[in-house]
Amino acid sequence: MPLMTTDYDTIAAISTAPGVGGISIVRISGSDAMKIAKKIYRGKDLDKVATDTINYGHIVDPANDDSRVDEVMVSVMRAPKTYTKEDIIEINCHGGIQVTNKVLQLVLRNGARMAEPGEFTKRAFLNGRIDLSQSEAVMDLIDAKTDEARKAALNQLDGNLSAAIRKMRQKIVDVLANVEVNIDYPEYDGAEVVTSKLMLDKAQEIKAEIEKLLATAQQGKVLRDGLNTAIVGRPNVGKSSLLNRLLHEEKAIVTDVPGTTRDVLDEYVNVAGVPLHLIDTAGIRETEDKVEKIGVDRSRAAIKKADLVLLVLNSSEPLTDEDRQLLDLTRDSKRVILLNKTDLPMKLDIEKIKAEYGNSDMIKTSAMAENGTKTLEDTISQMFFTKGIASTQNSVMVTNARHISLLQQALDSVQTVIDGIGAGLPVDIVQIDLQSAWDDLGAITGDSYDDELMDQLFDQFCIGK
Amino acid sequence: MTEKKEVLKTTDVTHTYNAGDYDVVVVGAGHAGSEAALAAARMGQKTLLLTISLEMVAFMPCNPSVGGPAKGTVVREIDALGGEMGKNIDKTYIQMRLLNTGKGPAVQALRAQADKHAYHQEMKNTIEKEDNLTLRQAIVDNLVVNDNRVEGVITNTGAIYHAKTVVLATGTSARGQIYIGELRYSSGPNNSLPSIKLSENLEKNGFNLERFKTGTPPRVNGNTIDHSGIEEQPGDEKPHHFSFMTPYSDYLPVSEQISCWLTYTNPTTHQIIRDNLDRSPLFNGVIDGIGPRYCPSIEDKVVRFADKDRHQVFLEPEGRGNDEWYVDGMSNSMPEELQQEMLHSIKGLENAKMMRPGYAIEYDIIPPQQMKPSMESKVIENLFTAGQTNGTSGYEEAAGQGLMAGINAARKVQGKDPIILKRSDAYIGVLIDDLVTKGTNEPYRLLTSRAEYRLLLRNDNADMRLTPIGHEIGLISDERYEAFLAKKKAVEDEINRLETIRIKPNDQINEFVQSHGDKPLKDGIIAAQFLRRPYVDYAKLLEYIPATDEPLDPRVVEQITIYIKYAGYIKKEEEKVNRMKKMESKKIPEKIDYDAIDGIATEGKEKLKQIQPTTIAQASRISGVNPSDIAILSVYIQQGKIAKTE
Numbered sequence A: 001m002p003l004m005t006t007d008y009d010t011i012a013a014i015s016t017a018p019g020v021g022g023i024s025i026v027r028i029s030g031s032d033a034m035k036i037a038k039k040i041y042r043g044k045d046l047d048k049v050a051t052d053t054i055n056y057g058h059i060v061d062p063a064n065d066d067s068r069v070d071e072v073m074v075s076v077m078r079a080p081k082t083y084t085k086e087d088i089i090e091i092n093c094h095g096g097i098q099v100t101n102k103v104l105q106l107v108l109r110n111g112a113r114m115a116e117p118g119e120f121t122k123r124a125f126l127n128g129r130i131d132l133s134q135s136e137a138v139m140d141l142i143d144a145k146t147d148e149a150r151k152a153a154l155n156q157l158d159g160n161l162s163a164a165i166r167k168m169r170q171k172i173v174d175v176l177a178n179v180e181v182n183i184d185y186p187e188y189d190g191a192e193v194v195t196s197k198l199m200l201d202k203a204q205e206i207k208a209e210i211e212k213l214l215a216t217a218q219q220g221k222v223l224r225d226g227l228n229t230a231i232v233g234r235p236n237v238g239k240s241s242l243l244n245r246l247l248h249e250e251k252a253i254v255t256d257v258p259g260t261t262r263d264v265l266d267e268y269v270n271v272a273g274v275p276l277h278l279i280d281t282a283g284i285r286e287t288e289d290k291v292e293k294i295g296v297d298r299s300r301a302a303i304k305k306a307d308l309v310l311l312v313l314n315s316s317e318p319l320t321d322e323d324r325q326l327l328d329l330t331r332d333s334k335r336v337i338l339l340n341k342t343d344l345p346m347k348l349d350i351e352k353i354k355a356e357y358g359n360s361d362m363i364k365t366s367a368m369a370e371n372g373t374k375t376l377e378d379t380i381s382q383m384f385f386t387k388g389i390a391s392t393q394n395s396v397m398v399t400n401a402r403h404i405s406l407l408q409q410a411l412d413s414v415q416t417v418i419d420g421i422g423a424g425l426p427v428d429i430v431q432i433d434l435q436s437a438w439d440d441l442g443a444i445t446g447d448s449y450d451d452e453l454m455d456q457l458f459d460q461f462c463i464g465k
Numbered sequence B: 001m002t003e004k005k006e007v008l009k010t011t012d013v014t015h016t017y018n019a020g021d022y023d024v025v026v027v028g029a030g031h032a033g034s035e036a037a038l039a040a041a042r043m044g045q046k047t048l049l050l051t052i053s054l055e056m057v058a059f060m061p062c063n064p065s066v067g068g069p070a071k072g073t074v075v076r077e078i079d080a081l082g083g084e085m086g087k088n089i090d091k092t093y094i095q096m097r098l099l100n101t102g103k104g105p106a107v108q109a110l111r112a113q114a115d116k117h118a119y120h121q122e123m124k125n126t127i128e129k130e131d132n133l134t135l136r137q138a139i140v141d142n143l144v145v146n147d148n149r150v151e152g153v154i155t156n157t158g159a160i161y162h163a164k165t166v167v168l169a170t171g172t173s174a175r176g177q178i179y180i181g182e183l184r185y186s187s188g189p190n191n192s193l194p195s196i197k198l199s200e201n202l203e204k205n206g207f208n209l210e211r212f213k214t215g216t217p218p219r220v221n222g223n224t225i226d227h228s229g230i231e232e233q234p235g236d237e238k239p240h241h242f243s244f245m246t247p248y249s250d251y252l253p254v255s256e257q258i259s260c261w262l263t264y265t266n267p268t269t270h271q272i273i274r275d276n277l278d279r280s281p282l283f284n285g286v287i288d289g290i291g292p293r294y295c296p297s298i299e300d301k302v303v304r305f306a307d308k309d310r311h312q313v314f315l316e317p318e319g320r321g322n323d324e325w326y327v328d329g330m331s332n333s334m335p336e337e338l339q340q341e342m343l344h345s346i347k348g349l350e351n352a353k354m355m356r357p358g359y360a361i362e363y364d365i366i367p368p369q370q371m372k373p374s375m376e377s378k379v380i381e382n383l384f385t386a387g388q389t390n391g392t393s394g395y396e397e398a399a400g401q402g403l404m405a406g407i408n409a410a411r412k413v414q415g416k417d418p419i420i421l422k423r424s425d426a427y428i429g430v431l432i433d434d435l436v437t438k439g440t441n442e443p444y445r446l447l448t449s450r451a452e453y454r455l456l457l458r459n460d461n462a463d464m465r466l467t468p469i470g471h472e473i474g475l476i477s478d479e480r481y482e483a484f485l486a487k488k489k490a491v492e493d494e495i496n497r498l499e500t501i502r503i504k505p506n507d508q509i510n511e512f513v514q515s516h517g518d519k520p521l522k523d524g525i526i527a528a529q530f531l532r533r534p535y536v537d538y539a540k541l542l543e544y545i546p547a548t549d550e551p552l553d554p555r556v557v558e559q560i561t562i563y564i565k566y567a568g569y570i571k572k573e574e575e576k577v578n579r580m581k582k583m584e585s586k587k588i589p590e591k592i593d594y595d596a597i598d599g600i601a602t603e604g605k606e607k608l609k610q611i612q613p614t615t616i617a618q619a620s621r622i623s624g625v626n627p628s629d630i631a632i633l634s635v636y637i638q639q640g641k642i643a644k645t646e
Helices: A033-040 A096-109 A119-126 A132-155 A159-184 A196-217 A239-250 A281-290 A296-305 A321-329 A350-357 A371-385 A398-422 A427-445 A452-460 B002-008 B031-042 B071-080 B085-092 B116-129 B197-204 B267-275 B298-304 B336-344 B395-413 B427-438 B462-472 B478-500 B507-515 B527-531 B554-565 B567-584 B602-611 B616-620 B627-645
Strands: A011-014 A024-029 A041-043 A053-061 A067-077 A088-093 A227-232 A267-271 A274-278 A308-314 A335-340 A361-364 B017-027 B047-051 B065-067 B093-099 B109-114 B133-137 B140-146 B149-155 B159-168 B177-180 B183-186 B210-216 B219-221 B231-233 B260-264 B312-317 B324-328 B354-356 B359-365 B383-385
Touching: A011 A096, A011 A119, A024 A033, A024 A096, A024 A119, A033 A041, A033 A053, A033 A067, A033 A088, A033 A096, A041 A067, A053 A088, A053 A096, A067 A096, A088 A096, A096 A398, A119 B627, A159 A196, A159 A427, A159 A452, A196 A398, A196 A427, A227 A239, A227 A296, A239 A274, A239 A308, A267 A371, A296 A321, A308 A321, A308 A371, A321 A350, A335 A371, A361 A371, A398 A427, A427 B567, B017 B031, B017 B149, B017 B395, B031 B047, B031 B116, B031 B133, B031 B159, B031 B395, B047 B159, B065 B071, B065 B085, B065 B395, B071 B085, B071 B109, B071 B395, B071 B427, B071 B462, B085 B093, B085 B109, B085 B116, B085 B395, B109 B116, B116 B133, B140 B159, B140 B197, B159 B395, B267 B298, B267 B336, B336 B354, B383 B395, B395 B427, B427 B616, B462 B478, B478 B527, B478 B554, B527 B554, B554 B567, B567 B616, B602 B616, B602 B627, B616 B627
Parallel strands: A227 A274, A227 A308, A308 A335, A335 A361, B017 B047, B017 B159, B047 B133, B159 B383
Antiparallel strands: A011 A024, A024 A088, A041 A053, A053 A067, A067 A088, A267 A274, B065 B109, B093 B109, B140 B149, B149 B159, B177 B183, B177 B359, B210 B359, B219 B324, B219 B354, B231 B260, B260 B312, B312 B324
16 A cells, blocks of 8 residues: 555644755644654653743654754644644754754654645645635645655655665565465465565565665765756856845855865855755856956866756857857756846847757846846746756755655664564564555655555466466 | 248347336346345345346355455455355355464454355345345346436346346356357356346446456366375364354364365476467457456466466365366366366376366456445446446455445435445455445455455454444344344453453463563563463463453454454554544545646546545545645635635
8 A cells, every 4th residue: 555644644844945054943733743742852841831932952862862963942832723723843953954854854753744845734724724715825835846846856866776775675575475475375385485584584684774775864965955056158147146146135055064075165045945056156256256268167067067057148249159168068958048138139049049059948137137037046946846857966855854754664664573573473464564664665766556566466476276 | 041040039128017116126146146135125125136047046156165365354244244145155165264374363264165056055045035035037138227317127028127226246147258269159157148238238328348357167077086196175173154143063073074185287287288378268369358367267377477387276176965076276268178188187187077168258347436435336326236247256255245235225225325334444345445446457356465454354353343334234133233242342351351460470470481481570460461472372371360250252262362462553553544534534525526626637637537536535545646636635625615614
């Protein structure tokens, strides 16, 4: 059975925008919100504090001797006077994205489910908190976000990760199908009998593999989130002002965080929910300032690293050789062409550029026109969520908290299998948990479908009389 | 020549007569139809049961056995709901075995070998004796349909039976076609008459039909089987029955049961098949119906699993005073002479005389997405469909559906809401929900892996789950219900007692736990906790605690033991059920217009329109409907509610 979400689970998510520094909030909503918070919060007794209060304390990892994860403020809002009309806990984290992710993982591990995009709002509506006039907006919200976010999560799945997960799933389903055959065709002699020992061996193998994956997921890669984005163009076409507009208007530069090896020449920005990692911003400033002949080499390096290229052209001048070179270099890149200075007379033949250098999104902009920036943001957001351009980095960004949490759940299930065998439970009982692990892993790769197990069973065994 | 042709042609109905008014008319008296008719009649409805042949009532044209994994649990569910199958097999079995005894409680399964003729006769006689129920031989050619509502049936003899509701359970008779090598003829199962015109009539009335295929192996004369060197498979010593009402004292001693025998195919058998695949209609392209993967023909096994040099063959008796034996594992469609040759290549069957060849049969089904969870048709009101007609396979699957169709056809007449079993209530609920929600692209068989809550849907607790429903709908007598309540109380009382008794450590108990590698007890231990240890059973526990005033029935002990030993897992599944329950209770209005809902993906819309789910939970189980579709759907439905209250 594939995973089933219901409207009655307790859900959680990071409710502040991704990639943003300062305080991040992990929001938990549902009947178990208080219970879950109490498991990981050390401070006042949350059951005794008044509703709508904010409380100082620490988040700890109960599975690791209550070791401190972050110093936090926890808001307690009791049903029904909350946004979702359910109990809500908000954990204000101070330790940066990496720590916030860790807090979210703890919340998920202790009984919450990762919220779908728009799900808090959906609950607000379903529970009568939002009135009818707003319901269309709720539906749009779900419509716009859920599938795209799922697709995005799938797209962002690293090739190696998904291969590793598929291998594990195959290993699990071999065992599951074998157990099922033993059950449904007890007299069939063509299948090995899955003993507790065999099940234990497999469970331990799988446990080790999941642990390995989780370890890589948590090696501080969170900060290197986002799409590698190169802004290229010849000097004085307006790269710098574009950069400044993206940075200043968003007011969302992620400051350097101690202890990481972030390239100081790079900057991070959050554009319409898409975290961008702007490559070589120092280089842009430098070259623009000095008005010297830059090497296309430098651009070439940036383009090579980039998941997304923003190519700036001056629309008030005909194409130069350098423009042509850059157009050619970015022919196969995910690219947006910005036609700058459109307040001046147009000197570029757009159709010709399209014909010669491949089609791309083209956006007209000028220092004076605000709408160009908005269009650019929309275009990037669309390319990311709908068209699914993916980060080449081993990214563990907010949508991927889902991956970590599913891996963690799978790990917990496999541990339960191991414990169950230790307690002398029969194979067909402990396999319930093995199947949950299989479902969780399938949810990461999007591979699970109805009757998957059944198909495996009939492919693998010659059963039936 | 032309004259001869005229004689062979089946005539159309030209003269009709009014043959009476009924509440419920059931078409087909196989395992589905028999249950449907008995249920409707016992619920007080004037019921008519029509069958093409009275010799085919509850007949087993294939495997002479009832039960097995998942299926055996269905038989107990039927029994708990007040159906007949469990009682009937308890009266007519010739061998009983509990399967999977070495495994956990969720998957133990009872299976009986049936005396197929006794089974048929016993069921026929039960039907004959039932008040309110008329059994008659007839071929139904047409439905009487007015305004998309069925009002009766017309037989080939021109009889018009008026009905408030009709249950169709026509099995493999529907345009049945038998294949044996190059031979092909129109036939129902076991050479009975096929039903031709009804299929045409259904198509005219707007149903889509599909072709499925299945098959049966040859039968041999038991006197010609050489038992030396093949393996005997006897029944169980320990008594078990399907019906909760059959007393232990009725159990047949093993000496009075008849054993099955196990032998194997070999490379010679496989070579005969490989050399002649062009003569197998299953393989030379003549049959294009879809066959079941879980019940493959021997041709299929040899081709798909070419590396296996042997396959199991079970020899099963078909009854007492009957020397016909069923050659389980050899289902095929090869020409007769090759079937004989194949059999002779098998150890123990070297000189076996084949009495009937196996055959493949192709037939019409009504794809079950055209049915509501109540088993009423979406195409025609008051018409219910059940059994192989809905694309399933197996006597138990048929009987379970027949029972529910009969119950709901009767309740429709009574103006009551249908009874719909949830996936967490019963395997029958899983079966029907799968059919209406997902449809099936091969003859559907229940497997334990189809149930997501199989630890709750056990063989031992079918009565606990379903007797209250059976009582409520009037198929379980007050007397039986009282007995059920007493059992339930005995289970609860003993569990409570075991949760409170503390065992004090002494030398005897410590010697026992140490012999199993555990540390000696220092403090006392609660009896229930002690029972949770894998090496402790209830009998052992009684050595350390006082016994109950009256010794407990073994079935009560079974329940207690399972409940205590697997409490953690049972609780986990119950929690899952509770969460789904809220989704199950969110109803989707029948008149919903999916086209009017923006935001549901096109594929999701198409599927929702086709399946017309009745609850949000059911909608979420449809493949191709995404979580975001479900989210939007629930918001859309909520809109309507808010709009109404405003």
